[in-house]
Amino acid sequence: METEQRQKRERKGIGSVYILIAGILWAAQGLFVRRLGAYGLDALQIVAFRFLVAALGCGLVLLIKEPSGLRVSLRDLPLLFAIGTGSMAVVSVTYYAALQMMAMSVASILMYTSPIWVMLLSVLVFHERITGRKTAALLLAFGGCILVSGGGGKVTVPGILLGLTSGVFYGLYSILGRLALEKHPPLKITTYGFAFAAAGLLCLSRPWEMVRVVSRTQEKLPLVLLILGLGIFTTIMPFFLYTLGLKTTQASKASILATVEPMMVTVFGAVFYRESLTAGAVLGIGGILAAVLLLNRKTGG
16 A cells, blocks of 8 residues: 555656656747747747647657557547647747737736636636645746746737736646546647647748748758757657646646746746846746745645
């Protein structure tokens, strides 16, 4: 009995590690996006390339590893479609639209209201308890996100609505992913999610211009490597790890752990682009780390 309990705790601990690694990899998107933007690709086109590479890569792996894994019943398609178009594509479109209307810090804060929505939805869908520890961790993480993002800046009503929408749909991945895991392995979920996201985004991103950019550039190899890196290291790997982590981690806890992403965005900016690291940002990083440590204490709820 003690051995089973210990193994269960170890699996939960590994799930948290998977989610933290996913957040760090998601944070690395900016390193690729900045370079790709210099080639003349806009935000939507970059995101479309991201999910297209991810869909093809995961589809190839699934085809080689388990060809039967590509089969899915018509009853399951609506859930997988919702994960791809809603929790992946809609988040990207609304977040980037909010970025165009408001300060980056404000748009980021609104997107990271996602743990709030996840915690509320988890009570309704999975009957999770809102414990004192989760509430304290949520406040620490959200406060840390505000400090890391800098707070303040230009605000518009349409931008607020779009930012909140990105937060709600970003949070939905934790809910829909948990539901999908009851019937499907993580690789199948991410493969179909990427495929639906790529199909939707390609309809909006003027794919003929994407082809033109790639064909006209004189530095084709660096451009292709950047696109592949964006698709593999900041899409396939983090989404797969996050989905895998959801198998042993409550959705509300997972969404709070994922707030390590804005913290690492700030760290990457300071390390790779020599962006200033303010006292507020350092304090915010401390708040997010405190939330992570609080959630992973062995005692209590």
